[in-house]
Amino acid sequence: xxxxxxxxxxxxxxxxxxxxxxxxxxxxxxxxxxxxxxxxxxxxxxxxxxxxxxxxxxxxxxxxxxxxxxxxxxxxxxxxxxxxxxxxxxxxxxxxxxxxxxxxxxxxxxxxxxxxxxxxxxxxxxxxxxxxxxxxxxxxxxxxxxxxxx
Numbered sequence: 001x002x003x004x005x006x007x008x009x010x011x012x013x014x015x016x017x018x019x020x021x022x023x024x025x026x027x028x029x030x031x032x033x034x035x036x037x038x039x040x041x042x043x044x045x046x047x048x049x050x051x052x053x054x055x056x057x058x059x060x061x062x063x064x065x066x067x068x069x070x071x072x073x074x075x076x077x078x079x080x081x082x083x084x085x086x087x088x089x090x091x092x093x094x095x096x097x098x099x100x101x102x103x104x105x106x107x108x109x110x111x112x113x114x115x116x117x118x119x120x121x122x123x124x125x126x127x128x129x130x131x132x133x134x135x136x137x138x139x140x141x142x143x144x145x146x147x148x149x150x
Contacts, residue, residue, distance in 0.1 A: 026129035029073065034124050034137040036070035041079075041122050042141050050145045054083070054112035056094045056105045064096055064103035074126040083109070086117040086142055117144040 044063050045053055052058045059081065071077055078099040085091070092109035112118055120141045128135040 023130035030126070030128045030135070031137070033070050033073045034126065034135075037068035037074070038122055038124060038137060038139040040069045041081075042120065042139055045120060045141075045143060051113065053143055054094070054115070054118065056096060056108040059094075059096055060103050060105055064098045067101075071124070074124065074128070076125075076127040078125045080121075080123040080125070082121040082123075083112060083118045084121070085109075085112060085115045086119040088115055088117075090115065115145065117142055 041063065048058075052062070064079065064081065067077075068079065078097065080098075081096045083094040090109075090111055092111065093107060094109045094112060095106040097104050097106055120143055121138065122140075123136060123138045125134060125136050127133070
């Protein structure tokens with residue numbers, strides 16, 4: 001009886017450890033997917049020209065109209081893109097969101113076209129492991145008009 005009880009305790013601890021390991025693996029996979037999605041989104045902005053980067057309609061129609069590559073494994077994904085003038089006295093931002101397969105322009109700052117640089121803040125919010133908790137990931141980049149050399 002004692003040997004059976006010890007065996008049962010040992011097996012239950014193995015199963016508990018296995019569940020914790022599976023949650024850690026799922027969490028790492030989700031984190032990797034979120035990082036890949038954010039990197040792909042920022043790279044899409046980097047290859048766009050200045051008129052496209054500062055135009056909310058272009059961003060809505062060409063970037064946020066499809067899921068980010070690598071984001072398919074993220075549940076209840078909500079993306080948020082915010083562009084603000086960088087090193088400028090101007091205020092106001094352009095903000096777009098994407099959730100449930102649909103993108104929305106929240107606010108638009110048409111004066112971004114005249115700026116020399118913009119700060120890009122791209123955020124992902126999703127439901128992840130363990131315990132279906134809300135997780136946020138964010139990337140921030142500075143994009144300059146005319147590229148690095150100017």
